[in-house]
Amino acid sequence: MSQARYNELHAGLTVHTITGETGPHAFRSLEKTMLDFKPKTILEIGFNRGSSALSFLLASEPWGAVVYSVDVRRNVQPCVDYLQELFPNRFHYIKTDSARLLEDGLFPLETVDLVFIDGNHSYEYIRKDTETAFALNARYILYDEYTHPPHMKDVRKVMKELDLVLVEDYSVTFNDKQLFQGLTERRVL
Ligand SMILES: C[S@@+](CC[C@H](N)C(=O)[O-])C[C@H]1O[C@@H](n2cnc3c(N)ncnc32)[C@H](O)[C@@H]1O
Numbered sequence: 001m002s003q004a005r006y007n008e009l010h011a012g013l014t015v016h017t018i019t020g021e022t023g024p025h026a027f028r029s030l031e032k033t034m035l036d037f038k039p040k041t042i043l044e045i046g047f048n049r050g051s052s053a054l055s056f057l058l059a060s061e062p063w064g065a066v067v068y069s070v071d072v073r074r075n076v077q078p079c080v081d082y083l084q085e086l087f088p089n090r091f092h093y094i095k096t097d098s099a100r101l102l103e104d105g106l107f108p109l110e111t112v113d114l115v116f117i118d119g120n121h122s123y124e125y126i127r128k129d130t131e132t133a134f135a136l137n138a139r140y141i142l143y144d145e146y147t148h149p150p151h152m153k154d155v156r157k158v159m160k161e162l163d164l165v166l167v168e169d170y171s172v173t174f175n176d177k178q179l180f181q182g183l184t185e186r187r188v189l
Pocket of ligand 1: 050053072118
């Protein structure tokens with residue numbers, strides 16, 4: 001899969017970014033996560049304007065993974081339409097506070113293969129989003145903040161509390177930009 005194609009498609013995400021998007025420098029790392037584990041269904045918590053959703057959709061093109069992105073953001077419809085046009089029947093946007101996703105019955109599946117946690121980075125939300133991943137029987141959880149100093153303590157606290165083990169540290173530096181993330185797996189006892 002080509003970085004150049006990602007860069008070209010990323011330019012079509014025309015809504016302004018609000019905070020911390022993964023961006024082109026993260027494509028290779030997110031692509032590797034996809035290729036290593038080939039999830040068929042992905043729940044992304046924290047869409048922003050679609051940068052990481054684009055990575056997941058593009059990298060999983062060979063097997064057509066379906067991505068559900070959750071965010072509180074309004075006014076991102078142009079990016080939602082853009083991804084739905086590029087990847088027909090493979091992308092869904094759910095506008096909600098991630099803490100309410102399951103209790104309000106907004107998520108259409110009972111299980112999901114991988115959950116990417118990149119929404120509200122407080123301890124309470126990291127824990128709640130992880131519990132959502134558990135409720136959906138997610139085999140893998142990818143934490144955007146796994147090695148990021150402001151939040152890594154909270155991510156690791158939740159991992160310890162909920163008995164998650166690190167499968168692989170996908171943090172990378174690319175063009176002098178750092179990306180902080182790690183994939184965890186629920187421990188099978
Ligand atoms: C760091 S950005 C996500 C970046 C995105 N994954 C990417 O790579 O472009 C965090 C996003 O989480 C969203 N967010 C914050 N709190 C949230 C919540 N409680 N529920 C859902 N989304 C939330 C913000 O609106 C923001 O778009």
